[in-house]
Amino acid sequence: MDDAVRLESLTKTYGSGDSAVTALREIDLSFPRGSFTAIMGPSGSGKSTLLQCAAGLDRPTSGRVFIDGKDIVGLNETQLTELRRETTGFIFQAFNLLPSLTAEQNVALPMRLAGRKPKRRTVQEALAQVGLENKAGSRPSQLSGGQQQRVAIARALVARPAVLFADEPTGALDLTTGRELLDTLRQLAGASVQAPALVPAPGHGGRVTTTIVMVTHDPNVAAYADRVLFLADGSLVGELRSPTAEAVAARMTALAVSR
Numbered sequence: 001m002d003d004a005v006r007l008e009s010l011t012k013t014y015g016s017g018d019s020a021v022t023a024l025r026e027i028d029l030s031f032p033r034g035s036f037t038a039i040m041g042p043s044g045s046g047k048s049t050l051l052q053c054a055a056g057l058d059r060p061t062s063g064r065v066f067i068d069g070k071d072i073v074g075l076n077e078t079q080l081t082e083l084r085r086e087t088t089g090f091i092f093q094a095f096n097l098l099p100s101l102t103a104e105q106n107v108a109l110p111m112r113l114a115g116r117k118p119k120r121r122t123v124q125e126a127l128a129q130v131g132l133e134n135k136a137g138s139r140p141s142q143l144s145g146g147q148q149q150r151v152a153i154a155r156a157l158v159a160r161p162a163v164l165f166a167d168e169p170t171g172a173l174d175l176t177t178g179r180e181l182l183d184t185l186r187q188l189a190g191a192s193v194q195a196p197a198l199v200p201a202p203g204h205g206g207r208v209t210t211t212i213v214m215v216t217h218d219p220n221v222a223a224y225a226d227r228v229l230f231l232a233d234g235s236l237v238g239e240l241r242s243p244t245a246e247a248v249a250a251r252m253t254a255l256a257v258s259r
């Protein structure tokens, strides 16, 4: 099983009757283990819906979603919560760090809230993965925006998720810090890390290979991925491998014109 995430005939309709909106139409997609994929498309094309359904944050109307080979559509809320805690990580535009906690405490928080006490070494390793091993004791107000977003990534990484979902992760950052962050993500994609003993490893001899799925509006951001997928009106309409910002922008312009 080489796919970290697989979507089969994924359809999502919001509402019903005359007011029904079909946000995704029978999407078939695979995200190979270790890949870094960007999802683009005009506003309202279904990007966020796809991310939410693929991550188990929202339920599809029909179709199947496999994460690490496991069909997650039939899971109950408790099982989904467990999946989110142990198999997936999220990074959003807003960093959502707690101002009164240090970087180290912020990183450890989700596991503590789940009733687990992560090993200090595990937290330090997550901070080191994003280049912040020297900032463990700093509070968010003592960190730059880029560093705060890195803490948010370390927090998403601490449980060694198989898949990291990112929704406009550089949206609140200036150009330089945004680039640094994307370099970090690119290094993480495909990196094989030892799963901590605390968390049951998703197979593969206790090692986890990080897969990244990122939604963005920005061709410069998408160009950091190894593959860009284009959505329009809830359907998959194209794909670019080894993308350049220019090629992504040209594809987006063509999509806007054809609408």
Ligand SMILES: Nc1ncnc2c1ncn2[C@@H]1O[C@H](COP(=O)(O)OP(=O)(O)OP(=O)(O)O)[C@@H](O)[C@H]1O
Binding pocket: 014, 015, 021, 022, 023, 041, 042, 043, 044, 045, 046, 047, 048, 049, 050
């Ligand atoms: N909770 C909801 N209830 C009803 N309709 C929704 C809901 N969420 C999204 N939609 C609709 O589904 C479609 C896809 O929305 P989605 O947010 O996935 O698009 P998007 O590509 O992420 O857009 P944007 O780039 O503007 O963030 C849109 O027509 C939107 O209005």
